[in-house]
Amino acid sequence: MKKKTKSKHIKPKSFQSTRFTVEQDDELLPFLLTHINKSRNAVKSILTRGQVEVNNTPTTKHNYKLTSGDVVSIQSNESLMKEKALIGLTVVYEDDDIIVIDKEEGLLSVATDKGNEPTAHNQLMGYVKRDHPKNRVFIVHRLDKDTSGIMLFAKKESVKRALQDSWKESVKERIYTALVEGKVKKENGTITSWLTESKTFKVYSSPHDNGGKKAITHYKVTRQNNDYSLLEVSLETGRKNQIRVHMQSIGHPIVGDKKYGATSNPLKRLGLHATTLVFNHPTTGKKMVFKSKIPRSFIKKTQVSK
Structure with missing residues (x-):
């Protein structure tokens, strides 16, 4: 008889899911069968429907290798329907x-x-x-x-x-990924300007204090070719259209951003993605870190031709 895998059972109050912390190496399907009071076919269906995550990453693989410390989350049917x-x-x-x-x-x-x-x-x-x-x-x-x-x-x-x-104190990181036109020569830099908005809702940048809102943007190049550059952009201030206006001001507008100087739209969308948000939880004070994968289309556009 297979030895039952040890785990700690966690059921967060505000989640429509059940979580288990793995304490002994196992495969996912056998692990679920020992922890869910359902038939083998029912457990397989839960996997197939995408209701299972390991360390916050969805998986449908029956033989997914679990190691000690992994967290397995099982989403309820009700929660799944709500999210769909x-x-x-x-x-x-x-x-x-x-x-x-x-x-x-x-x-x-x-x-x-x-x-x-x-x-x-x-x-x-x-x-x-x-x-x-x-x-x-x-x-x-x-x-x-x-x-x-x-x-x-x-x-x-x-x-x-x-x-x-407490936004300035609570938010520790706001990082975006921007795909911009052209090859940015400076590998990293900081853009500081004052932003004003017109009656037509377009934002303009001035290098001098003209009574507008001060905006500070930091950037570094992560990939590039002769046509496009992929930038990691960090906000020190969070003004309307800040990144879009600042990229235009250095002569490298965000692709697809016709409003702020772009001449190309290879992605058929704006080349701007909010990648990382780090902040202190407003109630617990705990540091919260959230990341979103960079769209593959952004990366493909900065591949170097052989």
């Missing part, structure tokens, strides 16, 4: 105070006066109201419609205020 109803976003973390999502390009963060198209905010409102009709979601910060990546929401107005009031 979301369009253009994935919930990557949720607790009683916050929701962190990975947003796709083309999805508005919040509603505009121009129409009733889906937004990240209104979809998340519906998402939390499935648990209780009085639940709400509050905007903490925004991403442009055509920018993808990590975005943070609050589940209580008090948490929203706490995050926004």
Whole structure:
């Protein structure tokens, strides 16, 4: 008889999932069979439907190798159905105070006066109201419609205020990946300027203090060829369209960004992705780190031809 794998059972209050911490090497299917009170076929179906994650990474492999310390998460059917109803976003973390999502390009963060198209905010409102009709979601910060990546929401107005009031102190890193036109000559640099917005909602940059909002952007080149450069961009300030305007100001606009000087659109989207968000949790004070993979299309455009 196979020896039962030891584990610690964890069931977070605010997640519709069950988690186990592995204490002895095993394969995934046998591990699940010893920890879920269901038939072999039912467990296989749970795997096939994508309800199982190992260390926050989904897997459907029956023979996935587990090692001591791995965390296996099993999403409930109810939670799976709730998440499948979301369009253009994935919930990557949720607790009683916050929701962190990975947003796709083309999805508005919040509603505009121009129409009733889906937004990240209104979809998340519906998402939390499935648990209780009085639940709400509050905007903490925004991403442009055509920018993808990590975005943070609050589940209580008090948490929203706490995050926004302490934003500079609480947020430790905001890193974006930008695909820009041309070969950037300086491997790294800092752009400092003052930004003003026109009546037509276009942002302009001035190297001198003209009464606008001071904006500071740090960048470094990670890949490039003669046509495009891939940059890791770190924000010291978070102004509207800051990265887009600053990239234009150094003569390397973000691809697909016609509004700010781009002449090409090889991705058929804006070449900007919110890769990393690091902040202190507004309630627990714990350091929270969230990352989103760089779109493969960004990397392909900076391959060097042989």
